[in-house]
Amino acid sequence: xxxxxxxxxxxxxxxxxxxxxxxxxxxxxxxxxxxxxxxxxxxxxxxxxxxxxxxxxxxxxxxxxxxxxxxxxxxxxxxxxxxxxxxxxxxxxxxxxxxxxxxxxxxxxxxxxxxxxxxxxxxxxxxxxxxxxxxxxxxxxxxxxxxxxxxxxxxxxxxxxxxxxxxxxxxxxxxxxxxxxxxxxxxxxxxxxxxxxxxxxxxxxxxxxxxxxxxxxxxxxxxxxxxxxxxxxxxxxxxxxxxxxxxxxxxxxxxxxxxxxxxxxxxxxxxxxxxxxxxxxxxxxxxxxxxxxxxxxxxxxxxxxxxxxxxxxxxxxxxxxxxxxxxxxxxxxxxxxxxxxxxxxxxxxxxxxxxxxxxxxxxxxxxxxxxxxxxxxxxxxxxxxxxxxxxxxxxxxxxxxxxxxxxxxxxxxxxxxxxxxxxxxxxx
Ligand code: PLP
Numbered sequence: 001x002x003x004x005x006x007x008x009x010x011x012x013x014x015x016x017x018x019x020x021x022x023x024x025x026x027x028x029x030x031x032x033x034x035x036x037x038x039x040x041x042x043x044x045x046x047x048x049x050x051x052x053x054x055x056x057x058x059x060x061x062x063x064x065x066x067x068x069x070x071x072x073x074x075x076x077x078x079x080x081x082x083x084x085x086x087x088x089x090x091x092x093x094x095x096x097x098x099x100x101x102x103x104x105x106x107x108x109x110x111x112x113x114x115x116x117x118x119x120x121x122x123x124x125x126x127x128x129x130x131x132x133x134x135x136x137x138x139x140x141x142x143x144x145x146x147x148x149x150x151x152x153x154x155x156x157x158x159x160x161x162x163x164x165x166x167x168x169x170x171x172x173x174x175x176x177x178x179x180x181x182x183x184x185x186x187x188x189x190x191x192x193x194x195x196x197x198x199x200x201x202x203x204x205x206x207x208x209x210x211x212x213x214x215x216x217x218x219x220x221x222x223x224x225x226x227x228x229x230x231x232x233x234x235x236x237x238x239x240x241x242x243x244x245x246x247x248x249x250x251x252x253x254x255x256x257x258x259x260x261x262x263x264x265x266x267x268x269x270x271x272x273x274x275x276x277x278x279x280x281x282x283x284x285x286x287x288x289x290x291x292x293x294x295x296x297x298x299x300x301x302x303x304x305x306x307x308x309x310x311x312x313x314x315x316x317x318x319x320x321x322x323x324x325x326x327x328x329x330x331x332x333x334x335x336x337x338x339x340x341x342x343x344x345x346x347x348x349x350x351x352x353x354x355x356x357x358x359x360x361x362x363x364x365x366x367x368x369x370x371x372x373x374x375x376x377x378x379x380x381x382x383x384x385x386x387x388x389x390x391x392x393x394x395x396x397x398x399x400x401x402x403x404x405x406x407x408x409x410x411x412x413x414x415x416x417x418x419x420x421x422x423x424x425x426x427x428x
Contacts, residue, residue: 001015001019001020001021014377017366017367017370017377017378018038018370018375020032020033020034020036021033022038023035024053025040025052025053026051026052026053027051027052027053027054027391027393027394027395028040028043028051028052028390028391028393028394028395028398029052029398030052030375036373037373038370038373038374038375039373039374039375039390039398039401039402039405040052040375040390040391041374041375041376041377041388041389041390041402042375042376042377042389043389043390043391044264044269045238045264045377045389046206046237046238046239046241046243046264046265046351046389047264047265047267047269048265048268048269048391049241049242049243049265049268049391049392049393050265050268050306050310050391050392050393051391051393051394052269052391054268054306054393056305056306056309057268057302057305057306057309060301060302060304060305061298061301061302064080064298064301065298069297069301070297071297071298072293072297073295073297074290074292074294074295075104075290075294075295078295078297078300080297080298080300080301080304081295081297081300083300083301083304084300084301084303084304085102087303087304087307087308088102088303088307091307091308091311091312092247092307092311093276096247096248096251098256098276099278099279100260100276100277100278100279101276101277101278101279101282102274102275102276103115103119103274103275103276103277103282103284103289104273104274104294104295105273105274105275105289105291105294106273106291106293106294107263107267107271107272107273107293107294107296107299108138108263108271108273109137109138109237109238109261109263109264109273110137110138110139110140110143111140111263111273111291112237112261112262112263112273112274112275113137113138113140113142113143113146113200113235113237113261114138114140114142114143115261115275115289116198116200116233116235116259116261116275117129117142117143117146117198117200117233118142118289119259119275119277119281119283119284119289120197120198120231120233120258120259120281121197121198122283123197123231123281123283124197124198124229124230124231125197126194126195126196126197127161127162127194127197128162128163128164128193128194128195128196128197129145129146129162129163129164129196129197129198129199129200130163130164130165130166130182130193130196130198130199130200130230131145131146131147131148131163131164131165131166131199131200131201132148132165132166132167132168132200132201132202132205133148133165133166133167133168133171133208134148134149134168134171134205134208134209134211134380134381135147135148135168135200135201135202135205135208135235136148136149136202136205136206136207136208137200137202137235137237139152141158141159142159144158144159145158145159145160145161145162145163146163146200148165148208148381149207149208149381150381162194164193164194164196166178166181166182166185167181167182168201168205168208168211168213169211169212169213169214169217169218170211170214177217177220178217179217179220179221179224182221182224183224183227186224186228195228195230196230197230197231198230198231198232198233198258198259199221199225199230199231199232199233200233200235201213201218201221201232201233201234201235202234202235202236202238202239203218203234203236203239203244203249203250203253204239204243204244204249204347204348204351206238206239206351206379206387206389207238207379208379208380208381209353209355209379209380209381209384209385210346210347210351210352210353210379210380210385210387211346212346212347212348213253215252215253215254218250218253218255219253219254219255221255222255222256222257225258231258231259231281232255232257232258232259233257233258233259233260233261234248234249234250234255234257234259234260234261235261236248236249236250236260236261236262237261237262237263237264237273238264238351239348239349239351240260240262240264240265240266241262241264241265241266242265242310242311242316242317242320242349242392243265243349243350243351243389243392244320244348244349244350244351245317245320245321245324245348245349245350246317247311248260249348249349258277258278258281259275259276259277259278259281260275260276261273261275262274262275262276266299266303267296267299267302267303268299268302268303268305268306269302270296270298270299270302271293271296271299272295272296272299272300272303316392316393319392319393320349320350320392321349322396323350323390323392323394323396323399324347324348324349324350326396326399326400326403327347327350327352327388327399327403328345328347328352330400330403330407331345331347331352331354331388331403332345334354334403334406334407334410335354337407338410338414340414341356341357341358341361341410341414342356342357342358343355343356343357344357347388350388350389350390350392351387351388351389352387352388353379353380353385353386353387353388354385354386354388354406355380355384355385356384356385356386357384359382359384361384361413362378362380362383362384362385362386363378363383364413365386365406365409365410365413366378366386368409368412368413369405369406369409372405372408372409373405374402374405374406376388376402376406377389386406390402
């Protein structure tokens, strides 16, 4: 690990949570240089929905490279891009009666968010944007301005202007409707809230602690946006691409956002991002919003294959529903098994959070699980939530083995704690 310590910036993060050198990976398993095996409940922060080195996707990529397919093409027309667009329209948009233009942006999620905010402001000729408590939208300046987490924001460099935060669903508990609260601000000309161009929302706040908005809340938010002529941006970067079962995370809520940001798993592990715009919002002048890496042709090839393989039938959605039940049932059992540490489980599809009230407990579990061969990350404002985010295609046996490791880790930490307390009592 010395090479990273000596030469890589202090900013490195995940390497500290999972301190080993990973060498290869297949499906839902990673292997380090000592050939130790790790079950992946992290999936590249929701990027590897179809697993590592998926054979079907890899073979398509190898064939494309061997045929001297275009690797880089700015926003030129390429065969790979044409095939991707046609597949995306035929497989995803058309069957859902979704009429959207596709704007390819720079390749990371935050590029898509910046683009969404910019077009909303441009079209509405208003600068304010409403974001939600605990939202996470990326770390470039515009995206950071709509991201809540104080760890990433510093008074010295954050631009706070033109973003207002409103409480997310259940922010004040189950019984307070935060849409009513938001409506009151919009209605009151003296509330201090400038009419926003757009509202940006995640249907499940992944980084924010796996906070799940109810379908009713999302529908009320859409109605509110219509009532006040505000654009609705759904940031589907982490929980889209099938994470909650359907391809888009908002489908079950039956809402139709004006703008949708798509990234992470759409490129199957290769960088790719875009926004979907209602056609009337596509008011750019040619070349007005550019970037060298818009549309990654290798990612187009990978994605076209994945869409063809996983999204032309209902099979994946049914498998996700089934694995979601396994996750849910097992986490509920774990919550019941350890009442002394007041755990709480929540989630949708194949994103689940296990909140640990006990400070630092989640981090101890993640550390112990890593020693036992499981990779699981933390979320929430104080890293108090274990975030379960396995590849969507994980074998059920492996999913259950990973959950066993979580159970064993909690058990061992509690045993060690009790031992320490007993030793302390014997000493005194
Ligand atoms: N939006 C959401 C909902 C995310 O979860 C993330 C990353 O975790 C981003 C935006 C930013 O994506 P990226 O890290 O690729 O810039």
